[in-house]
Amino acid sequence: MTNAEKGSVRKGLGWLYETFWGFPTRILKRPFKGFDAMKFEKKGSYVFAFFVLILESLISIMNFVYRGFLINHSDIYHVNSLYLALTVLFPVALFVLGNWCVTTLMNGKGKLGEIFMTIMYAMLPMCLLQLVALFLSNVLTLDEMTFVYAIETIGTVLLVVYGFIGLVVVHEYGFGQSIGALLLTVVAMMILVFILMLVFALVADVWDFFTIITKELMLKYF
Template sequence: MLREMTKTPFYVLLHPFQGFWDLKYENKGKLRVALCMLLLLTTATILLRQYAGFVVNFNFPLDLNSINELQDIVLPFFLWCIANWSLTTLMDGEGKFKEIVITTGYAILPLVLMRFGNILISNVITLRESAVYYMIDSFSTLWFVWLLFIGTMIVHQYTVLKTLFTMMLTLCVMGIIIFLILLIFSLLQEMVGFILSIYNEISYRT
């Protein structure tokens, strides 16, 4: 397991084209490793918000809630995978849902490394050096997007332009899914309220 957590993900990190090809066609990608990467990213984000140096940390410790990371990291992760799979199924994409989850999980490694690194860096830098912290954070985000782009292109066997178009459409589909979920919850809430009002009315009359 330790070998799976280090060798293949770091190979994908440094050799994304060959690495993602191996994940799909050589069956070197493991779902459990992708989910471990997601867990590590959630853990790194929680620790960063709790223990980052005061120079860059503007969070009030008592207001932090680790459960919120599910909304900020885990939920978008699976929303992306579901939206991408739903969309690419209609656009002749070759990627299966499991492969999309694995590709996305392996792509988040730069975020994991940089956030753990930023915990240490933020506690030794001064205010003038805080630009280094934000530069590392931005660099890790760009690296993640680059890996996600390559992974999406290879897993679905798309061209560059079609990959860019698909990724933008995936973000739109994510928004639509969130809207539909909120709409359903709103309708259910209204329905429950209506049923309760009828029940209360009948109870008062009897």
């Protein structure tokens, strides 16, 4: 192996380390400084962000199938993997788009991609704790399942805390303005869902119309 090849290997390993361990742990240890580096030093990685998104989607499916039988009331023989993945992908996309729409009107400094990365980095501790809870759900007794629920709750709380800190830094907001932006984001998400429902209803009506017309033409001429 030549020196150039060795250098390329070291560079690649360094990138993997920084992307999947170095910077994520930096955010977990010092979230304000970490998200500040993501915002102003461009330290964030879309590769890692999509990795977390895919991981959480897989965890959603794993929780449905492999969660301990003592607390798993799902029909594991009828798994809709696409639906389970969408229960993660759709809310994330909805929140990111809703927050971007609101903060754009409120002079927020965060870009669409930065909001997405912020939420994904904030989701990492929840993913890890969900994996721990999934494992424990298969080894603990029914009386000990409280620990599983507690771990999952802590993961959700950490998502909210890290996500809030990240959005404060990314948008360069104060505490009060950030709370207001989050409340308006919820409203924006509801509006987006309503618009999507209208669009789907319209598409369905147009599809039915053309289907009827096609059938009538076929019956008349064929």
